[in-house]
Amino acid sequence: MIMLAALLLSGCLQTDDRTTIVVQRFFGECGAVYGTSTDVATAESECGILMTMINAFEAANPDVRVKINVVAWPGYPQLSAQFAAGDPPDLVTMHQSVISDYQARGLLDPMDGLLAQAGITAEDFTAAGRAGVIKDGQIYAMPWDTVGGLFHINTALMAEAGLMREGRPILPESPEQLLDHARHFRAATGKPYLIQAQVNDPATHVRNLYTYLLAQDAQIFPDARTIRINTPRAREIVKLLRTIHADGLTTRSQDFSAATQAFTNGEGGIFPVGTWMIGPYEEEARTPGRPLYNSYAVMPYPSLYGRPAAFVDGHAWIMPKRKRSDPELRAISRFLGFLAERNYDWTRTGHLPAFKSVLDLPQFEALPHRGDIAAMAATGGQLPAYVQRQSAIQGLLAEEIEAAVTGLKPVDTALEDAERRVNELLSQML
Amino acid sequence: MSRGRDRISPVALVGLLIGAAIMVAPLVWTLLLSLKSNSELMRDSAAAFSPPYTLENYHAILAASLVPRWLLNSLIVSLGTTAGVLILCSLAGYGFARLQFPFRRTLLALVLIGLAIPEQAVILPRHQLFAQLGLHNSYPGLMLPGLVAPFGVFFMTQYFRAIPVELDEAAMLDGASRFTLFWKVLLPLTLPAQATLGVFTFLGSWNDYWWPLISATTSDRFTLTVGLASSQMNYAQTSGLGFLMAQAVFASIPILVVYVLFQKQIVRAMAGAAVR
Numbered sequence: 001m002i003m004l005a006a007l008l009l010s011g012c013l014q015t016d017d018r019t020t021i022v023v024q025r026f027f028g029e030c031g032a033v034y035g036t037s038t039d040v041a042t043a044e045s046e047c048g049i050l051m052t053m054i055n056a057f058e059a060a061n062p063d064v065r066v067k068i069n070v071v072a073w074p075g076y077p078q079l080s081a082q083f084a085a086g087d088p089p090d091l092v093t094m095h096q097s098v099i100s101d102y103q104a105r106g107l108l109d110p111m112d113g114l115l116a117q118a119g120i121t122a123e124d125f126t127a128a129g130r131a132g133v134i135k136d137g138q139i140y141a142m143p144w145d146t147v148g149g150l151f152h153i154n155t156a157l158m159a160e161a162g163l164m165r166e167g168r169p170i171l172p173e174s175p176e177q178l179l180d181h182a183r184h185f186r187a188a189t190g191k192p193y194l195i196q197a198q199v200n201d202p203a204t205h206v207r208n209l210y211t212y213l214l215a216q217d218a219q220i221f222p223d224a225r226t227i228r229i230n231t232p233r234a235r236e237i238v239k240l241l242r243t244i245h246a247d248g249l250t251t252r253s254q255d256f257s258a259a260t261q262a263f264t265n266g267e268g269g270i271f272p273v274g275t276w277m278i279g280p281y282e283e284e285a286r287t288p289g290r291p292l293y294n295s296y297a298v299m300p301y302p303s304l305y306g307r308p309a310a311f312v313d314g315h316a317w318i319m320p321k322r323k324r325s326d327p328e329l330r331a332i333s334r335f336l337g338f339l340a341e342r343n344y345d346w347t348r349t350g351h352l353p354a355f356k357s358v359l360d361l362p363q364f365e366a367l368p369h370r371g372d373i374a375a376m377a378a379t380g381g382q383l384p385a386y387v388q389r390q391s392a393i394q395g396l397l398a399e400e401i402e403a404a405v406t407g408l409k410p411v412d413t414a415l416e417d418a419e420r421r422v423n424e425l426l427s428q429m430l
Numbered sequence: 431m432s433r434g435r436d437r438i439s440p441v442a443l444v445g446l447l448i449g450a451a452i453m454v455a456p457l458v459w460t461l462l463l464s465l466k467s468n469s470e471l472m473r474d475s476a477a478a479f480s481p482p483y484t485l486e487n488y489h490a491i492l493a494a495s496l497v498p499r500w501l502l503n504s505l506i507v508s509l510g511t512t513a514g515v516l517i518l519c520s521l522a523g524y525g526f527a528r529l530q531f532p533f534r535r536t537l538l539a540l541v542l543i544g545l546a547i548p549e550q551a552v553i554l555p556r557h558q559l560f561a562q563l564g565l566h567n568s569y570p571g572l573m574l575p576g577l578v579a580p581f582g583v584f585f586m587t588q589y590f591r592a593i594p595v596e597l598d599e600a601a602m603l604d605g606a607s608r609f610t611l612f613w614k615v616l617l618p619l620t621l622p623a624q625a626t627l628g629v630f631t632f633l634g635s636w637n638d639y640w641w642p643l644i645s646a647t648t649s650d651r652f653t654l655t656v657g658l659a660s661s662q663m664n665y666a667q668t669s670g671l672g673f674l675m676a677q678a679v680f681a682s683i684p685i686l687v688v689y690v691l692f693q694k695q696i697v698r699a700m701a702g703a704a705v706r
Contacts, residue, residue: 028663031493032493069647069648071660072659072660077644078643081643081645084561087561256668
C-alpha cells in the first residue's frame with residue numbers, strides 16, 4: 001500500500017521538464033473538433049489548420065510544450081495589458097498593419113537571428129510579406145499570409161450582361177469603363193453591378209481608396225505625422241465611388257452580413273471583399289441548386305488607374321520583448337521554422353502565402369482560383385512602415401468617405417475633413 | 431383589494447402585449463438563430479424562422495475543453511464578489527447610518543463621489559497596481575475591483591437609516607453589544623436589501639467583460655464572457671452566426687436562473703421599494 005501510494009505520489013509530483021513557449025493567437029476556438037488532431041492536410045478553417053499544425057509540432061518535438069492562449073479577436077487590448085503587466089507571451093498573432101504600433105514603442109524583439117536559425121531570411125518572403133514585417137531595416141515578425149480585397153464575381157449574372165469572354169469575366173480597365181459596365185449590367189440583369197458592405201465596415205471604402213492611390217504611386221503618408229489625402233487623385237477616386245452609389249450601381253445600406261448574403265443569393269454581380277471569403281463562396285459554387293453553383297470567379301481588383309495594385313494586410317507572428325532562456329529561444333525558432341514549412345496549408349484558408357516558395361507549388365496552383373489571384377502577392381502594397389494607428393486612421397477616413405459617397409458631404413469637404421482629422425490624430429502620437 | 435380593481439382594460443392589455451412582444455422578440459430571435467446551422471444562416475439569416483433546427487452549436491460550445499473551467503471561474507468570481515460586497519456594504523452602511531465618528535459625513539460623501547467616477551478613468555492605474563502586486567490572472571485580481579461598491583454602501587446606509595432607532599435602544603437596554611445589535615437585530619431586518627444588492631452585484635459581476643478581458647490573460651483564468659468571446663472566429667457575425675447566438679444564450683442561462691429565483695427582489699429593487 002505504501003509503495004503504491006508512493007508511486008502514485010511520485011506520479012502526481014512528476015514535473016514537466018519540457019521547454020514551454022506561450023503562443024497567443026486569435027482565429028477562435030475549435031478544440032472540440034481539432035483538439036488532438038495532428039492531421040494538418042485534412043483540417044479546415046483558420047482555427048482548425050493552425051491548431052492541427054501546433055499539435056503536429058508538439059508531436060514532432062516532444063521536448064517542447066506549446067501553451068496556447070486563445071484571445072478574443074483581435075486580442076490587442078489583452079496584449080497591451082500583458083505588456084503593462086510585464087508578462088507578454090512568447091509569440092503572438094498580429095496584423096501586419098498593427099506591428100508599427102508596438103515596434104515603435106520598443107515592445108517587440110527583432111527576429112532576424114531567430115528566423116536565420118530556422119533557415120529563414122527576408123528573401124524567402126513575398127514582396128507583400130516583406131513590406132509588412134520589416135521596420136527600420138529589421139524583421140519584426142514572421143509574415144504568415146497576405147490578405148486583401150478581391151472582386152468576387154457571379155459569372156452567371158456577368159454572362160447575362162454579356163460581360164464574359166472565353167469563360168472569364170471581363171473587368172473594366174478605366175473608371176469610365178467601370179461605369180459603362182455597371183450601367184449595362186444593371187440594364188441587362190435588373191440588379192446592381194456591385195454589392196458593397198458600406199455600413200459598419202470601415203475597411204470597404206478605405207480599401208478602395210488606398211488601392212487606387214497605391215496604383216498611382218501616390219504618397220499618402222509622406223512622413224509619420226502627415227497624411228495627404230485631400231488631393232486631385234483622391235478626389236477623383238471618391239467621386240467615382242459617389243457616382244456608383246448615386247446612380248444605383250451598387251447595393252446600399254448593407255453591412256457585411258447583409259452584403260455576404262446578397263452575393264450568396266445572386267443579388268448582384270461583384271462583391272469586392274477579402275480573400276477570406278473564397279472558401280465559403282467556393283462551397284456555394286459546388287452546391288447544386290445554389291445561385292452561385294458553377295458561377296463563381298474571383299479576381300484581383302481591376303486596374304482602373306495606373307498600375308495593377310492592391311492594398312493588403314496580413315497576419316504575422318511577432319515576438320514581444322522579454323527575457324528568454326536559450327532553450328526557449330531555440331524552441332521558438334524551431335516552432336517558427338515548422339510553421340513556415342507548412343505555410344501552404346495555411347493558404348487553404350483563402351489567404352495568400354507569405355513565402356515565395358509556396359506560390360510555385362503545384363498544389364497551391366491547384367487550389368481553386370489561386371492562379372487568378374496569386375499576382376496580389378507581388379502587387380499588394382501596404383502603408384509605409386512608420387505609419388502607426390492604422391486602424392484608427394481607417395475609422396476616421398471611413399467616416400468621411402462614407403459621408404461623401406452617400407452625399408451627406410461634398411467630396412472636397414469630406415477629404416478636407418478627413419485630412420485634418422487624421423493629421424490631428426497623428427500629431428498626438430508620442 | 432377587490433378582483434375588479436385588478437382587472438385590466440382591453441386597451442391596456444393590448445398595449446402591454448405589444449410591449450411584451452417587442453421586448454421578447456430579440457430574445458426569441460436569438461434563441462431561434464442559435465438553433466440553426468452556421469452555413470444555413472450565412473445564406474439567409476431569415477432561415478431562423480423555419481425548421482429544421484439543430485443543437486450543433488450548443489454541442490460545439492460544450493465540447494470546447496475549457497468551457498467548464500470558464501463556468502467555474504465565473505461562478506467563483508461572481509459569488510466571491512457578491513459575498514464581499516454584501517459583507518463590506520452592510521458593515522459600511524451600518525457604520526454610516528448608526529455610528530457617530532469624526533468626518534462621518536465627509537467620508538460618506540467621498541464614498542458617494544465614487545459613483546461619479548467611471549471605471550475607464552481608473553483602469554490604467556488599477557492595472558498597474560495589480561501588476562505590481564502580482565494579482566493578474568488570479569481570483570483575487572478578478573474579484574477585488576468589484577468590491578469597490580459605492581452604490582452598495584449608499585444603498586445599505588439608506589436601508590439602515592430607515593430602521594427605527596428604537597430597536598437599537600431596546601436591544602442596548604437588554605445588554606446587547608454593538609456587534610450583537612448589528613448581527614442579531616439589524617442585519618436580519620436588511621435581508622430584502624441584501625437580496626437586492628446581492629442579485630445586482632452577481633449579475634454585474636457575471637456579465638463583466640472589460641476587467642476580466644485585461645486582467646485574466648491566460649485561457650485557464652478567463653471568465654465565461656471572455657472565454658466565449660475568445661472562441662469566436664473572425665467575422666463570427668457572418669459565418670458563425672448560429673454559434674455566436676448559442677454563446678449568448680448559453681452565457682445568459684445562469685442569469686436567467688438567478689432572475690427566476692430572485693424575481694421578487696429584482697422587481698422590488700427596480701420599483702424602488704427595497705429602501706423603505
